[in-house]
Amino acid sequence: MLIRPARPEDAAAVWSILEPVIRAGETYTLDSDMSEREALAYWFGPDKETFVAEDGGAIVGTYYIRPNQAGGGRHVCNCGYMTAAAAQGKGVARTMCEHSLAHAKACGFRAMQFNFVVSSNARAVKLWQTLGFATVGRLPAAFAHPVHGLVDALVMFRAL
DSSP, rough: EEEEEEEGGGHHHHHHHHHHHHHTTSSSSSSOOOOOHHHHHTTTTTTEEEEEEEEEEEEEEEEEEEEESSGTTTEEEEEEEOOEEEEEEHHHHHHHHHHHHHHHHTOOOOOEEEEEETTTTTTHHHHHHTTTOOOEEEEEEEEEEEEEEEEEEEEEEEEO
C-alpha cells in the first residue's frame, strides 16, 4: 500500500470515500447533508495536509493532518481518517495512522490528539489503542448517533 500526498485530480475518489461516511452520520461531526463541494473544501482545507492511500492504483483511504491548536498548542497535531467501504478491515486505517505518526514526528509535532472519537466506533477506538493512544477524556452524551442515540465522545492522545 502506498500513502502519498493528495492531488487535485484525486477529488472524485476522495469524495467517493467521504460521502458514505458523512451521509451515515455515525463517526464524524460533519453535517450529513453537506455537499460534495463543502466536504472537499473541509477535507482539503488550507489548514490541512491531505494524503491518500493507494492499493493497486486505486484510492482506498484518505487522511488529513493539521495542528490541533494555534500558538502554544501548535506542537500537537490532529488527524482525520476515512477508509473506502470495500477496503475496511484490510489494514488501511492502520497503515494511514502509522504513516501519520511518522509524518507528524518528521514535521516536528510532539504529540497527536484525536478530539472527538465517537465511543460507539469500537473498531476505531480499538485500533487507536493498539497504536498507543490513551483515552484522556470522555465527553458524556456528546454525539447524537443516528442509531444509538446520545453516546460519549473520547479524547485520545499519544506522545510522539
